[in-house]
Amino acid sequence: MTLFGKLCLSAALSLGLTGAASAADFTMKIAAGAAPDGNVCKNYLDVWAEEVKEKSGGRIDYQMFCGGTLAKMGDAVNRVSQGVADVAWDLPGFYGARFAGLTAIGVPGLYTDPEPASGALWNAYAAGDLGTIDEVKVLWVQAVNNNSFFMAKPLEDYTNLNGTKMGMGSQIRAKVLEALNGVPIAIKVPEYYQAMSKGAVDGLMTTAGAVFDFGIEELVKEIYDAPFGGGLTFVVMNKDFYNSLPDDLKAVIDETTGYDRSKWASAYLRDEEHGTVTAAGINIRTATDAEVEALQPAITSGRTAFLASAPENPGFVAAIEAQLAKE
Structure with a gap:
């Protein structure tokens, strides 16, 4: 290889032009007030985010901000609405009557298994029977185990x-x-x-x-x-962020959220908590x-x-x- 060729190759390597993955078109800032090493930020939110990244061919990437660094519990919805975070996990019950339609799932005696409860809750919400939420896009809900x-x-x-x-x-x-x-x-x-x-x-x-x-x-x-x-958590997305996506990437978000994701979320939490409590020996x-x-x-x-x-x-x-x- 000539000296000129070597210089060109060196420049290409330094600029990442030799087939390395290009930067993502969109990067989701995902916020949670939960602990960074807890079951919200590890093996839950990150699992979904990795799936979105894979299905989008790397065009949607993500950054995790846990421990309340970007949005605290009871304020994450507001932070997403303001565009400080693009996606956030939060507890609707912290907002009083603001999300009363969703928090109705916490009424004693409604369910014992949170997995079908999440599916039912999502369908009731999607049908418009639990009121409307205009400030953010609800991605999925997670009915939790009974208190x-x-x-x-x-x-x-x-x-x-x-x-x-x-x-x-x-x-x-x-x-x-x-x-x-x-x-x-x-x-x-x-x-x-x-x-x-x-x-x-x-x-x-x-x-x-x-x-x-x-x-x-x-x-x-x-x-x-x-x-x-029981009770409830949910994951929400900034509407402007969602609307900024081209149709094929909106389809990725839609495909990985909603009814099936809601049931998956509750099944994950149910099984993970059972194993954790058993292992603790309490x-x-x-x-x-x-x-x-x-x-x-x-x-x-x-x-x-x-x-x-x-x-x-x-x-x-x-x-x-x-x-x-x-x-």
Whole structure:
């Protein structure tokens, strides 16, 4: 090779012109308030993002921003709407009545298995039966496992909490706890560890994901499982980002989200949490039939509180129940 040829080859290599992959046409900034090493940012959001990258032929890439660095829980939807993040995971329950149609899935007694519940919820939302969300594009929903009690100290009787202080994050859970003579303490998930470690709460009414993502399992001595109702996370996208994509890349987003992704999301979380709790070796008590019967007034109290809190709520629950019957 001549000296000129060698110089040309060197220049090509330095400029990446020898067949190396070109830069992506679009890069999604994906935000989550969850811990970087937890089950939201590892093996969940990244799995979807890698699938989008592959199906788009590398034309859509992504960057992950976890731990609240770009968007905190309860504010991620706002950050996506503002264009600070392109995609974000968040908890609709943090927004009060803003997403009441979706959060209706958390009413106690609606489901035991979150996988079909997610499918039903998505179909009810897609049909327009749960209200409209104009500020962002909802990519998928994730019904989570029913809430449990995660206790710093075991209780002899969970059907009467007798003043036990319980951290939680929704009106429905508060009503259930009050009906059990407990004291609900409204705190956000990132505050759970400090509240429990300092004795501000005696336990948490939440799911395993919220506990294990933040290392709270080291404070938990017992888990009490009962049909207390589930909850919800969702993933949303900035509408301007979506609309900026050409039709073939919009199709990639559409293909990897929606009904099937919603069911996949809940199945993943259900199975992952089961394995995590089992491996942790924490004592688990499951409510007996007699205890479930004793808990029914409290469970009904949570459902009644939601139905009565807004005139549209009974319709939301009815729509979800109709879709659950089809699942």
